[in-house]
Amino acid sequence: MVASNGDISSFLKSHGLTGTAIRKQVLSHLWGDGVALTQKEIEEKLPPATDRVTLYRTLRLFTEKGVVHKIVLDGETQKFKIAGRFRKSDHAHFYCTKCHKLLCMPQLDVDLTDLPEGFQFSSARLVVEGICDACSGKK
């Protein structure tokens, strides 16, 4: 729990959501830069009695309201991450295979000038995997 209860409550309110117990708990676990968890990972951090449907609905609601982003790592793994300052999850992400943090990388751009003639771009999703700066020992 990195953020205070007040932080989380006002964060929820600012997104038009009421601050219920499970919502605060889920958010508190997702709080922090680069933290990205699967539904299962979140479930394991919650009290054992937590209903999986409620968690499912909470995450669906969060995603709908833009509170979190769903990011697909490898086709099997879906991670949830607090949306932060970006409205869409359209920008690139970097996934560190060591510390499992997922970082936004809006500076990584796809060169769409190479798109063949006649192709109309609408959206792009890019996930880069590797080792992040903290884990590579440098810096």
Add this chain to the structure above:
Amino acid sequence: MVASNGDISSFLKSHGLTGTAIRKQVLSHLWGDGVALTQKEIEEKLPPATDRVTLYRTLRLFTEKGVVHKIVLDGETQKFKIAGRFRKSDHAHFYCTKCHKLLCMPQLDVDLTDLPEGFQFSSARLVVEGICDACSGKK
């Protein structure tokens, strides 16, 4: 069925696989440039009596042997596509939201020079969505 039975049989053999009925059927539906189908879509094209476990195993085997690539479109949809000349599915793909074709776009490159210092790149997956040249009316 775009390819002849002989084409498909030798294609299977060249990948070290025997040419059984279901394998030939699945391949025949995936044959053709840009064709990419979900497991469900393939299932619907096969005879109604087809066992879903067999199809599942067939696609798993194809993926393992590098006959097809699994490509994730939006986190929910997994499409299968004949691997073609690329050994890995690491290169970029273009998904046409009109005709639902999935095209390899190895020329689309990610500019990884923008990766911040200390970050080590290992692999990247890029899916671009939009309208393909055939559907945009041009060309």
Add this chain to the structure above:
DNA sequence: CTTCTTTTTGCAACATGGTTGCATTTTAAT
């Protein structure tokens, strides 16, 4: 083309996760 060995298939079964409906509980506003 029959026999034999190996591979593949079909079926039953179980696990997991998405999804819905509904009654009960909680929230937040009066």
Add this chain to the structure above:
DNA sequence: ATTAAAATGCAACCATGTTGCAAAAAGAAG
């Protein structure tokens, strides 16, 4: 404190991943 609206917990259902095993099919050998 009361009350209307929202959220939760539970049962239940469905789709799909996955395994084990016996029956069937494929390919090789004679």
